[in-house]
Amino acid sequence: MIRAERIEKYYAQPSQNRIQVISPTDLSIIPGEILALLGPSGSGKSTMLRMLSGLSRPSAGQVFWHEKPIGDAEINVSIVFQSFALFPWLTVLENVEAPLKARGVDPETRRERSLNMLTTVGLEGFQAAYPKELSGGMRQRVGFARALVVEPEVLFMDEPFSALDVLTAENLRSELLELWSNKTMPTRAVFIVTHNIEEAVLLADRIIVLGRNPGHIRTDFKVQLQHPRDRKSEPFTNLVD
Ligand code: ADP
Numbered sequence: 001m002i003r004a005e006r007i008e009k010y011y012a013q014p015s016q017n018r019i020q021v022i023s024p025t026d027l028s029i030i031p032g033e034i035l036a037l038l039g040p041s042g043s044g045k046s047t048m049l050r051m052l053s054g055l056s057r058p059s060a061g062q063v064f065w066h067e068k069p070i071g072d073a074e075i076n077v078s079i080v081f082q083s084f085a086l087f088p089w090l091t092v093l094e095n096v097e098a099p100l101k102a103r104g105v106d107p108e109t110r111r112e113r114s115l116n117m118l119t120t121v122g123l124e125g126f127q128a129a130y131p132k133e134l135s136g137g138m139r140q141r142v143g144f145a146r147a148l149v150v151e152p153e154v155l156f157m158d159e160p161f162s163a164l165d166v167l168t169a170e171n172l173r174s175e176l177l178e179l180w181s182n183k184t185m186p187t188r189a190v191f192i193v194t195h196n197i198e199e200a201v202l203l204a205d206r207i208i209v210l211g212r213n214p215g216h217i218r219t220d221f222k223v224q225l226q227h228p229r230d231r232k233s234e235p236f237t238n239l240v241d
């Protein structure tokens with residue numbers, strides 16, 4: 001579905017030469033999977049997510065969506081951010097409707113789909129609230145509703161549970177997993193960035209590990225995980241794509 005070929009990223013540094021954040025990397029996101037990108041802070045996870053989701057361009061190499069170069073391809077993706085990134089001046093419902101509005105969906109359909117999605121994420125009755133009136137966990141539920149309401153082919157998540165307390169994160173994670181396992185989550189694949197190894201193992205079918213040196217993908221792992229969940233995807237024998 002999404003394939004990166006030898007992508008690299010450099011950032012210009014004011015006082016020094018440019019630094020390489022991602023060294024040449026190949027990876028794919030496959031329909032039906034939850035793929036986790038695991039690595040310590042600063043290892044280049046968000047940079048990788050931005051390149052795969054089309055938010056930024058690689059310095060070298062190419063990202064393909066459905067085998068077309070990203071610039072020529074049409075693909076519906078959504079991103080959930082650690083900081084929720086809600087519009088504070090809009091109500092919960094208006095936040096969820098926003099991406100549908102941007103896509104030109106008519107007001108009635110917009111409203112219906114958004115209200116349904118709010119129910120799915122456990123926020124029935126909160127449509128008129130403003131983000132500041134909600135707890136962190138509820139705000140992230142709005143973030144999920146807003147991301148899922150467009151039925152993205154790939155749902156990207158950048159540390160979506162990191163700003164939440166442990167218990168809230170645990171609840172939200174297991175609810176998300178339940179939606180995914182029930183096949184009620186309207187997306188074909190999930191790409192999640194995390195620094196939490198437990199979270200990666202719990203959620204993912206496949207894990208890619210970024211090493212401590214920026215952009216260094218660890219290729220020295222050979223791990224066989226026994227996954228408790230019944231999944232259609234290939235059993236994975238190698239953590240690295
Ligand atoms: P992670 O998400 O794993 O914490 P990031 O992708 O955010 O890592 O960052 C990787 C490295 O790239 C870090 O050293 C960070 O400081 C640097 N970096 C990220 N974005 C920029 C930018 N826009 N300009 C310069 N350096 C950046």
Ligand code: MG
Binds near residue numbers: 046158
């Ligand atoms: Mg990050």
